Amino acid sequence: MPDRFKTVLLFGPPGVGKGTQGKLLGQIPGIKHLATGDMFRGLDKNSDLGKRIHAIMSTGALVPDDLTVELWQAHMKGLIDSGKFSPKTDLLVLDGIPRSAKQATALDPHVSVLKVLHLTCPKLDEMVGRMKKRALKENRPDDADEKVIRRRFDVYDQETRPVLAHYEKKLVADIDAMGTPIEVLSRVLNDLTPTYVKHFGNPLG
Ligand code: AMP
Numbered sequence: 001m002p003d004r005f006k007t008v009l010l011f012g013p014p015g016v017g018k019g020t021q022g023k024l025l026g027q028i029p030g031i032k033h034l035a036t037g038d039m040f041r042g043l044d045k046n047s048d049l050g051k052r053i054h055a056i057m058s059t060g061a062l063v064p065d066d067l068t069v070e071l072w073q074a075h076m077k078g079l080i081d082s083g084k085f086s087p088k089t090d091l092l093v094l095d096g097i098p099r100s101a102k103q104a105t106a107l108d109p110h111v112s113v114l115k116v117l118h119l120t121c122p123k124l125d126e127m128v129g130r131m132k133k134r135a136l137k138e139n140r141p142d143d144a145d146e147k148v149i150r151r152r153f154d155v156y157d158q159e160t161r162p163v164l165a166h167y168e169k170k171l172v173a174d175i176d177a178m179g180t181p182i183e184v185l186s187r188v189l190n191d192l193t194p195t196y197v198k199h200f201g202n203p204l205g
Pocket of ligand 1: 014035036037038040056057058060061062063064068095096097098099103152
């Protein structure tokens, strides 16, 4: 793999809107969005690996760290080889990884983290509501079940939230994720744009 990827992390609890913001950012020339949840959901459900991972996801637990990092690296290689991500010219927006201290350490040699966009929402019921809605729309059966949802929040509190401390304080931007996608996007861009321009200039020349 080439030098470290210039990367922005989308960070926050389940249902806070990382995926929505990530997809919007991914529309911008020069930005590649990668969500590990989507990567896992894209695995062939009939393969042994796909079966194993879908079984873990359906409980709300995390896929084991080594396997996650290995698949992430292979996925990155695929994106580069197929020309979908150019490490020299593109910003990588990672959504849903790292989710544990071990993943954060394993990613360190591969990513240069320019910013951590920490989406926050004080209203648990709003996030749960979003998860239930998308469970139907996006075929995410794991998000329809109250017990699994609760487990996902517990996993976030115990394993993922502490990962924030892995990154320098000055890199972390707390962003209010309440409101409509366009309102949240405008807050995200407020924090992201100066960082992007500083490192990449104008991707269209
Ligand atoms: P998401 O689409 O981000 O909500 O992720 C859905 C599920 O995929 C999670 O509940 C985990 O089971 C699994 N997953 C996604 N990203 C990771 C990761 N970085 N490490 C471990 N498991 C993950």
